[in-house]
Amino acid sequence: TMGNWLVNHWFSAAVLAAWLGINIFLFTYYFLFFDRDEQYFYTRAILGSALAWARASAKCLNFNSMLILLPVCRNLLSFLRGTCSCCRRTLRKQLDHNLTFHKLVAYALALLTAVHTIAHLFNLERYNRSQQAADGSLPAVLSDMHLQGSKWLNPIHSNRTTVEYVAFTTIPGLTGVIITLALILMVTSSTEFIRRNYFELFWYTHHLFLVYFAGLVIHGIAGLVRGQTEQSMAEVHPNHCAEYLTQREQNCSHRCCTDPEFGSIPAESWKWVLAPIILYVFERILRVWRAQQKVVVTKVVMHPARVLELQMQKKGFCMEVGQYIFVNCPAISSLEWHPFTLTSAPEEDFFSVHIRAAGDWTERLIDTFQLETPRIEVDGPFGTASEDVFQYEVAMLVGAGIGITPFASILKSIWYKFQQADQTLKTKKIYFYWLCRDTGAFAWFNDLLASLEHKMAESGKADFLTYRLFLTGWDTSIANNVALHFDTATDTVTGLRHKTIFGRPMWNTEFAAVAAAHPRSVVGVFLCGPEGLAKSLQKCCHQHSSLDPRKVKFYFNKENF
DSSP: HHHHHHHHHHHHHHHHHHHHHHHHHHHHHHHHHHOOOGHHHHHHHHHHTHHHHHHHHHHHHHHHHHHHTGGGOHHHHHHHHHHHTTTOHHHHHHHHHHHHHHHHHHHHHHHHHHHOOOOHHHHHHHHHHHHHOSSSOOOHHGGGGGGGGGGGGOOOOTTTTTHHHHHSSSHHHHHHHHHHHHHHHHHHHTTTHHHHHHHHHHHHTTTTTTHHHHHHHHHTOOOSSEEHHHHHHHSSSSHHHHHHSOOOOOTTTTTSSOOOOOOOOOHHHHHHHHHHHHHHHHHHEEEEEHHHEEEEEEEEEEEEEEEEEEEEEEETOOOOTTOOOEEEEETTTTSEEEEBBBBBOOTSEEEEEEEEOOSHHHHHHHHHHHOOOOOOOOEEEESOOOOOGGSSSSEEEEEGGGGHHHHHHHHHHHHHHHHOOTTOOOOOEEEEEEEEEEEGGGGGHHHHHHHHHHHHHHOOGGGGEEEEEEEEEHHHHHHHHHHHTTTSSOOOTOOSOEEEEOOOOOOHHHHHHHHHOTTTTTTEEEESSSSHHHHHHHHHHHHOSSSTTTTTTEEEEEOOO
């Protein structure tokens, strides 16, 4: 429910409300300022309300450009997470929404760029029209002022100038076009599909942010949009003198007969973005320094379906469950860093990742490791630990497809804590559900489940973990094979004691069974998977929780990896 969401995400809600509020305030304040301030009386005579639309959107663009780099300063976020380690975990967890906020700010930048560009296209058209007018109107008179040196208000000084000419030959025009193209490329190349399948395209295109910020800082330097100077307003205020500009006699002696003078609006984008840029430079320097620390690859395992397992050691490396690292292989590319969820448990003396072939870089990495062991650089770990799993008597863990990866770390860690009779572990029973499209993806995780199954049986704790594997995509040959070997002790698809179920889970049935088995427990439901599945599970948690506080309660947790 909305109430629950606000309780769990109050910090995110507060940040979102503050961000929206500041954007609305900046836009409204500057829109009204440029729409009403007398300093821009003559500018508005030519441009109308398009001036206010352009300037108000520019202020919001500066504000959001200031914010866009902060959520991707990983080390800054880790520092904040560390400094608020005494804060409630829900607050620390909100820092994991950094990329969601980054995307939100990026979409705001795209929208504001559209508003700013359209407003300036109107402005250019109106400047052009005023320059060509010869009707003695106020816009026409103001446009002729360039004949007296630096007093000009209209940047278009020739009747032959086109909008296209201004867009590609002036500093604001050219930088505006470049910034907009860079933004379009960055936004379009960061869709889920491209990130998953063509990570390199996303990675390199995203570095156009350097072009974006360089263009942004230069953009306003020429000061093409002008207003009346303070001194000129004191001498010839538009309230008294505007009418004299269009109805002036030849040898006018009135004080209003002096032409108004105009000055540029100073460039200020650099003031907004300077601090975040410096912070980001420090972030990149820190990443380079951390990457130089030696990583020893202790074991390389090639699993079926082209999944590479790397077990590594690094001095001072300290991980928690649910965290991730960035991996770089200089032999392939010194620039590319790819994120991978850690699959080892904190109790182990190494840290590991499982890398499946999904794109050029991973393909080349797997090929390289089959020939030799290249040098690997690691940055991290990052992210908040998924310690909530250990706080429930009963845990239902749901992993869909590659969403299984963080549960490798969690399942191993729970087993170690269980064996060592760790007092922080309240878990007495785990239900684990894995939804997968193809059998190939099961292979590496099978080994882990098989070893856990074996260890639990040896300790006489075989019932500690109940797992259900759901194959959501299969063909007739698999189905026929299963039918032939239906009465075998182990599963024909996975070789495990628990049989693979074909099709999707009937969640109502699963929840009802857990509720019946644990009528007085608090059950934590954890998902690493798609949004649609999250909604189904959230609904089931609500439906199957008893209103009686002494009876079963289901609490839903969506992990962000």
